Amino acid sequence: MEMLLNDFSLGLFIMQSIILLVLILLMRKFAWKPILDALQSREEGIQDALDAAENAKLEMQNLNADNEKLLKEARAEREAMLKEAREMKDQIVATAKEEAQEQANKMVAQAKETITSEKNAAMAELKSTVSGLAIEIAEKVVKQELSDKSKQLELVEKSLAEVTLN
Amino acid sequence: MMIAKNSIKLVTTLLIALFSVATFAQHGDNHEEEAHDTHSTVGNPIDTKEEIKAYSEHHLKDSHDFIFYTDAATGEHKGFSLPVIVWTSKGLKTFMSSAFHHNDDGHVIVDKDGVKLTKIHSKIYELDANATEVTFDDKHHATNAHKVLDFSITKTVVGMLLASFLLLLGFTSLARGYKKGAIPTGFARVLEPLVIYVRDDIARPNIGEKKYRKYMGFLLTVFFFIWILNLLGLTPLGFNVTGNIAVTVCLALFTFFIVQFSGNKDYWQHIFWMPGVPVLMKIALIPIEVLGMLTKPFSLLIRLFANITAGHAVVMGLIAVAYTAKQSLGIAGGFGVSFFLTLFISLIEILVAFLQAFIFTMLSSLFIGMAVAEHDEH
Numbered sequence: 001m002e003m004l005l006n007d008f009s010l011g012l013f014i015m016q017s018i019i020l021l022v023l024i025l026l027m028r029k030f031a032w033k034p035i036l037d038a039l040q041s042r043e044e045g046i047q048d049a050l051d052a053a054e055n056a057k058l059e060m061q062n063l064n065a066d067n068e069k070l071l072k073e074a075r076a077e078r079e080a081m082l083k084e085a086r087e088m089k090d091q092i093v094a095t096a097k098e099e100a101q102e103q104a105n106k107m108v109a110q111a112k113e114t115i116t117s118e119k120n121a122a123m124a125e126l127k128s129t130v131s132g133l134a135i136e137i138a139e140k141v142v143k144q145e146l147s148d149k150s151k152q153l154e155l156v157e158k159s160l161a162e163v164t165l166n
Numbered sequence: 167m168m169i170a171k172n173s174i175k176l177v178t179t180l181l182i183a184l185f186s187v188a189t190f191a192q193h194g195d196n197h198e199e200e201a202h203d204t205h206s207t208v209g210n211p212i213d214t215k216e217e218i219k220a221y222s223e224h225h226l227k228d229s230h231d232f233i234f235y236t237d238a239a240t241g242e243h244k245g246f247s248l249p250v251i252v253w254t255s256k257g258l259k260t261f262m263s264s265a266f267h268h269n270d271d272g273h274v275i276v277d278k279d280g281v282k283l284t285k286i287h288s289k290i291y292e293l294d295a296n297a298t299e300v301t302f303d304d305k306h307h308a309t310n311a312h313k314v315l316d317f318s319i320t321k322t323v324v325g326m327l328l329a330s331f332l333l334l335l336g337f338t339s340l341a342r343g344y345k346k347g348a349i350p351t352g353f354a355r356v357l358e359p360l361v362i363y364v365r366d367d368i369a370r371p372n373i374g375e376k377k378y379r380k381y382m383g384f385l386l387t388v389f390f391f392i393w394i395l396n397l398l399g400l401t402p403l404g405f406n407v408t409g410n411i412a413v414t415v416c417l418a419l420f421t422f423f424i425v426q427f428s429g430n431k432d433y434w435q436h437i438f439w440m441p442g443v444p445v446l447m448k449i450a451l452i453p454i455e456v457l458g459m460l461t462k463p464f465s466l467l468i469r470l471f472a473n474i475t476a477g478h479a480v481v482m483g484l485i486a487v488a489y490t491a492k493q494s495l496g497i498a499g500g501f502g503v504s505f506f507l508t509l510f511i512s513l514i515e516i517l518v519a520f521l522q523a524f525i526f527t528m529l530s531s532l533f534i535g536m537a538v539a540e541h542d543e544h
Binding site for chain 1: 253330417
């Protein structure tokens with residue numbers, strides 16, 4: 001311990017203090033501050049870049065999810081549209097069928113009506129023609145018969161035979 | 167989890183601290199043995215145990231000139247002298263250390279404008295006004311001279327200036343590199359992870375995310391300063407800066423003052439009026455806590471000093487094996503053993519150089535963290 005104290009030089013201590021103090025100040029100003037600042041800004045830069053990459057990845061994922069969603073929606077929409085179209089088609093077909101049926105029914109009815117009226121007219125005409133013909137024949141017969149007495153009697157006889165009383 | 171991690175760190179640190187003190191103590195014993203067992207052979211090269219011990223001790227001390235090599239045969243020193251700046255009774259005196267002619271035991275007296283100065287064991291002494299020669303008492307203490315305030319550019323100061331220069335050079339270039347681009351190139355690539363290491367593994371976990379930034383200047387500077395000086399100490403230049411008690415005292419005092427000045431209300435309350443204990447206990451705890459306040463930086467300064475000094479002493483001792491074991495192992499054997507042992511210890515010392523810088527910074531940030539921590543209500 002005595003040797004230690006004997007070795008201690010106050011002058012050297014003072015020199016060392018001055019050198020160390022000046023060194024610390026110089027190093028702080030010209031070395032450590034710029035170095036640490038540069039390191040910090042570099043580290044922050046790296047961190048920012050990493051964060052940005054992470055964000056981009058997340059955004060990408062979101063975008064993908066969005067795309068997926070859109071695709072799904074589109075598919076669903078298409079599906080719905082197709083379904084709607086099919087329904088509409090069925091409906092249209094059904095309506096058309098119904099209308100056609102109605103139309104047909106109507107036409108048939110009309111045709112029936114026309115047929116009936118035509119038939120009636122034909123009947124009427126036939127009736128009048130037949131009756132005219134009958135009268136004519138009757139006239140002719142009467143004219144002939146009246147000229148021959150025996151014939152008249154024969155005719156009466158014949159007619160009478162035809163008309164069987166029942 | 168965080169607490170567990172911290173406590174593991176603390177335990178490791180304590181173990182390292184204990185281990186290092188143990189090494190130091192052991193080394194002290196070796197020294198004593200060496201001192202008891204002395205050879206009487208006196209040769210020109212440094213090869214006796216006493217000479218080696220003196221050489222080793224001399225190396226561990228600060229010196230006023232920078233000697234790379236001494237030619238023992240001619241007594242010529244290869245190196246250069248450094249400026250001596252001393253505050254004497256007659257004001258500031260400056261001259262080159264060559265004026266002492268490498269004399270270190272007070273025989274060469276430099277008369278500088280009426281102030282008689284001499285150097286004894288790497289310390290500059292001023293002789294009393296009427297003395298012409300230093301006289302020593304039986305404990306080899308000078309009786310008619312006193313130490314002066316020595317601001318010399320000693321070897322230690324040169325080391326610190328060199329380390330400061332290297333720090334400024336390296337890290338300002340790193341800082342400039344960021345202006346060109348966010349990714350450093352070249353040597354800056356080595357420095358950047360170290361800065362990040364100090365920030366993320368030392369400062370942030372101990373001080374806390376919100377407050378660490380303020381202390382980064384001190385922590386980074388101290389970490390690299392200690393580390394570079396520790397490594398410089400392993401080079402053949404022979405620096406022993408962080409193994410100098412004045413240097414470690416200064417470093418630890420910086421930590422001490424930073425801790426005290428950044429201490430918040432909770433910190434002072436825990437020292438002077440511990441919450442949650444009875445009043446008598448509170449009073450009993452004050453001296454203990456105040457002592458704790460002082461022992462923290464003290465442990466810092468002793469740990470660093472002891473580790474580095476021990477490392478240097480061990481390396482010097484192992485190099486000396488080459489000379490002391492010459493007779494028993496032969497020249498080749500002695501050099502071989504010395505080489506491999508020194509290589510092994512040097513590798514460990516490289517680890518210790520980093521470890522001590524790390525521990526000093528780590529504990530400093532831990533103490534700062536304790537001072538700025540926001541305590542929850544107990």
